[in-house]
Amino acid sequence: MKLEMKDSPGQLVSVLTPIRDIGGNILSVIHERDPGAGKDILDIQIMCDIPEGTLEPLISGFRTRGINVLRVGEERFLVRRSVILIGHLIHTDISDTIGRIDSTGYAEVHELSMVMPAINEPSSAKMTIKSDSLKDINRALAILRDVARAKGFLIIEPLEGN
Amino acid sequence: MRIAIIGFGSVGRGVAEVIVAKNLGIRVTAVADSKSGAIDPSGLDIAAVLKNKKETGICGSPDITVSDIISSDAYDVLIEVSPTNAETAEPALGYIRKALTAGKHVVTSNKGPVALRYDELHTLATEHNVQFRYEATVCGAIPLMHTIESGIAGNTISRLYGVFNGTCNYILTRMAEEGLTYQQALLEARELGYAEADPTYDVKGIDAAIKLVILANVVWGIKKTLADVDIVGIDGVTSAAIALAEQEDQTIRLIGEIDPANEILRVSPTILPKSHPLVVRGTLNAVTIETDLAGEITLIGKGAGSSETASAIISDLLFIRDCHGRRD
Numbered sequence: 249m250k251l252e253m254k255d256s257p258g259q260l261v262s263v264l265t266p267i268r269d270i271g272g273n274i275l276s277v278i279h280e281r282d283p284g285a286g287k288d289i290l291d292i293q294i295m296c297d298i299p300e301g302t303l304e305p306l307i308s309g310f311r312t313r314g315i316n317v318l319r320v321g322e323e324r325f326l327v328r329r330s331v332i333l334i335g336h337l338i339h340t341d342i343s344d345t346i347g348r349i350d351s352t353g354y355a356e357v358h359e360l361s362m363v364m365p366a367i368n369e370p371s372s373a374k375m376t377i378k379s380d381s382l383k384d385i386n387r388a389l390a391i392l393r394d395v396a397r398a399k400g401f402l403i404i405e406p407l408e409g410n
Numbered sequence: 411m412r413i414a415i416i417g418f419g420s421v422g423r424g425v426a427e428v429i430v431a432k433n434l435g436i437r438v439t440a441v442a443d444s445k446s447g448a449i450d451p452s453g454l455d456i457a458a459v460l461k462n463k464k465e466t467g468i469c470g471s472p473d474i475t476v477s478d479i480i481s482s483d484a485y486d487v488l489i490e491v492s493p494t495n496a497e498t499a500e501p502a503l504g505y506i507r508k509a510l511t512a513g514k515h516v517v518t519s520n521k522g523p524v525a526l527r528y529d530e531l532h533t534l535a536t537e538h539n540v541q542f543r544y545e546a547t548v549c550g551a552i553p554l555m556h557t558i559e560s561g562i563a564g565n566t567i568s569r570l571y572g573v574f575n576g577t578c579n580y581i582l583t584r585m586a587e588e589g590l591t592y593q594q595a596l597l598e599a600r601e602l603g604y605a606e607a608d609p610t611y612d613v614k615g616i617d618a619a620i621k622l623v624i625l626a627n628v629v630w631g632i633k634k635t636l637a638d639v640d641i642v643g644i645d646g647v648t649s650a651a652i653a654l655a656e657q658e659d660q661t662i663r664l665i666g667e668i669d670p671a672n673e674i675l676r677v678s679p680t681i682l683p684k685s686h687p688l689v690v691r692g693t694l695n696a697v698t699i700e701t702d703l704a705g706e707i708t709l710i711g712k713g714a715g716s717s718e719t720a721s722a723i724i725s726d727l728l729f730i731r732d733c734h735g736r737r738d
């Protein structure tokens with residue numbers, strides 16, 4: 249979204265507070281002085297990840313701090329789905345497994361936490377896949393299921409529709 | 411109402427004990443186990459039969475067979491509670507066919523005949539104007555069949571899912587709460603009598619899958635068999651996997667699910683938030699019914715046990731008596 253605010257010391261921090269208050273996460277900030285708009289006005293473009301349904305409270309949070317919201321860009325859904333994998337994950341080339349998701353272009357492996365077991369025991373990992381839409385998440389999961397079948401590991405998924 | 415009990419193990423004796431303890435207007439006129447039988451058209455002294463079984467290991471005389479009982483006219487309802495055979499359903503299937511054909515009602519806790527021959531047995535019962543009931547086959551004491559049949563009559567059921575196997579639920583609960591490995595939890599379940607010496611049926615998800623097959627046939631009339639169910643058991647679940655789920659306030663349970671519109675018929679370890687109603691502890695069972703009018707309904711209760719399974723059988727019996735005319 250594009251914001252406009254007074255260019256005075258400490259003002260930038262006041263943008264962060266409302267985002268933090270609603271539990272959001274800032275992805276990028278670009279700020280520039282708009283030469284045409286007088287030298288004490290700062291233009292900010294901010295990209296952030298916010299919980300569903302918090303856009304309205306965020307905008308009013310900015311307003312009460314005297315920050316003008318010029319434009320709200322396209323609101324994109326961010327869908328995450330965590331699954332647990334059990335098997336010989338490393339011996340079946342975990343980076344190839346991740347690559348199969350990342351190479352789709354519509355989904356990516358956002359996080360992978362792995363627990364090392366005793367030798368010869370299967371390892372367990374939690375994989376979080378991220379995408380813009382539920383449909384793409386499901387497409388990515390279908391790929392992961394195929395990979396799991398081919399490589400012989402177990403995939404435990406969350407209960408759907410809840 | 412006169413009943414014949416075929417199979418005098420945990421469930422059969424449980425039914426007999428309820429009848430001794432409560433004045434329900436039910437008379438036991440015949441019983442049989444694997445080696446013996448007893449018939450008395452005027453009513454057996456059931457307390458004496460229970461005592462005899464306990465002391466001698468048999469419930470009657472070796473000269474009286476199940477066949478003698480079923481072809482007799484000493485009973486109105488056959489209670490079929492012999493062991494489940496998931497491959498052929500025999501000998502229970504033969505017993506049930508014979509009784510229905512003779513115009514007797516049948517109540518069973520035996521999953522084999524319902525999973526393999528529901529259509530045939532249901533048709534046979536209708537043709538002979540008798541009832542064939544099987545509340546005890548799925549989720550033990552939980553009145554799932556009664557709820558679907560009468561409690562939420564008129565609803566369209568879109569999906570059914572839940573915890574259908576108490577043994578697996580016990581093992582996963584212990585792994586989550588005590589950090590036990592699968593092997594340790596299985597050993598504990600065996601020591602407590604929750605798991606059989608050969609736990610394959612339970613831990614490989616086959617028992618839960620058989621129950622899904624029963625529900626698919628009974629609720630939706632879709633003719634599915636065990637081979638149609640995607641089955642993953644709990645024997646591959648590691649304590650590390652459960653610990654990973656716990657990090658996000660989630661856990662793992664063996665969930666059976668039927669969703670005909672999406673062609674889902676599967677049993678698999680599944681991640682659930684710990685606060686989810688299906689996350690029940692120990693040997694409990696739980697099932698959620700998704701309907702169009704009533705929304706979601708979740709039932710929780712004991713999935714097995716002598717008096718618990720007897721509860722389901724007795725309720726079927728009383729349903730038959732109260733809704734289909736008393737015959738005594």
Ligand SMILES: NC(=O)c1ccc[n+]([C@@H]2O[C@H](COP(=O)([O-])OP(=O)(O)OC[C@H]3O[C@@H](n4cnc5c(N)ncnc54)[C@H](OP(=O)(O)O)[C@@H]3O)[C@@H](O)[C@H]2O)c1
Pocket residue numbers: 416417418419420421422442443444445467476491492493494501519520521546547550713714715716719
């Ligand atoms: N236990 C539960 O909580 C539970 C819950 C739901 C459903 N069920 C189902 O209910 C049924 C009975 O379970 P249960 O726990 O009572 O089993 P059980 O304790 O093993 O008892 C089985 C009984 O059937 C008798 N039997 C064996 N073969 C027979 C035959 N060919 N003809 C007649 N009787 C025969 C046995 O005779 P002997 O006494 O001579 O060995 C025994 O009395 C099974 O189908 C089971 O799957 C059980």
